[in-house]
Amino acid sequence: MMACSAIQFGAVVSGFYGRRWWLSLTPEKQEEHKRWYQERRNIFYGSLSAFYLTLLSYYLTHLEKDPIEKRRRFIMFSKDEQAALGHTIFKALLEKYKNELIPASDPMYARLRTVINNIGRANKNIFERTEWTVNVVNVSLPNAMVFSGGNVFVFSGIFDVIQNDDQLTFILAHEMSHVLLLHMAELFSHKVLEEMMYAVPLFLVWAIFSRWTALMLQLGSVFLHNILVTYPYKRRLETEADKVGFQLSARSCIDLREVLLFWELMDKYEELTKVKDYVIPALMTHPDHISRQRKLTCQLPEALKLRDQAESKIAG
DSSP: OHHHHHHHHHHHHHHHHHHHHHHHSOHHHHHHHHHHHHHHHHHHHHHHHHHHHHHHHHHHHTEEEOTTTOOEEEOOSOHHHHHHHHHHHHHHHHHHTTTTBOOTTSHHHHHHHHHHHHHHHHTTTTSTTOOOEEEEEOOSSOOEEEETTTEEEEEGGGGGTOOSHHHHHHHHHHHHHHHHTTHHHHHHHHHHHHHHHTHHHHHHHHHHSOHHHHHHHHHHHHHHHIIIIIHHHHHHHHHHHHHHHHHHHHHTTOOTHHHHHHHHHHHHHHHHTTGGGGOOGGGOSSOOHHHHHHHHHHHHHHHHHHHHHHHHHHHO
């Protein structure tokens, strides 16, 4: 990933200085280089085609079918690399919030462990060998994260929004679903592939246009790519995690109506904190809360069947 970022940086620098070198040449020298290029243009086109065909072949040979949703997705990291990636981000968060860590004796920890253990027991075929660690930080944002290896990271602000453990169950199940569906590895895989794809166009932009024009074109292309590709893609992943998290919660035998109520609470929270005043739908990485509630409402009949099956097993 660092190498890919270095390649993009190298494309900008080489394009910028390549343009300066070209403008410093005399017209005679420029014509001489043009003739040299014309004689070898097929080599350049062939090399460029081979480069992008290699990327396409790599993409197609690294498509995996998701075991839960059966969706084909691009994953370029091995399981060990995925675990290392999650561990690295988790350790970075611990370091960042080390002064805000709440002691393990706080009642929030017992509440979280009870909910996590309940999810694990209800979905033991999925979490059979998972050993959970829980960390809570004193931050007012209502947020939680789960990383590969069973590391749970919770902001205390979530307890100011939720009303009961059923809602907490869904929040944690949603975050666990991101791990089960390998969303982090998928996002980083796409990021690396995109940086490789855009290296050549980036070089050409900085080689052809003036510095400020090239900068505006680069920033504009990033902005458009985010609006048209990255943000919609991230919203789809969140919707997918909602669906699987809803299923995990249903097997935990919670009152599923509380999940629908939770999204209303989150919507009210954003109204009270004025967050909604600054939200631009096209720039959101998450779907809005009411649309998430509507989609889960459509999935409620199937989730109720899962809960009934789980309750029958317990009764039996």
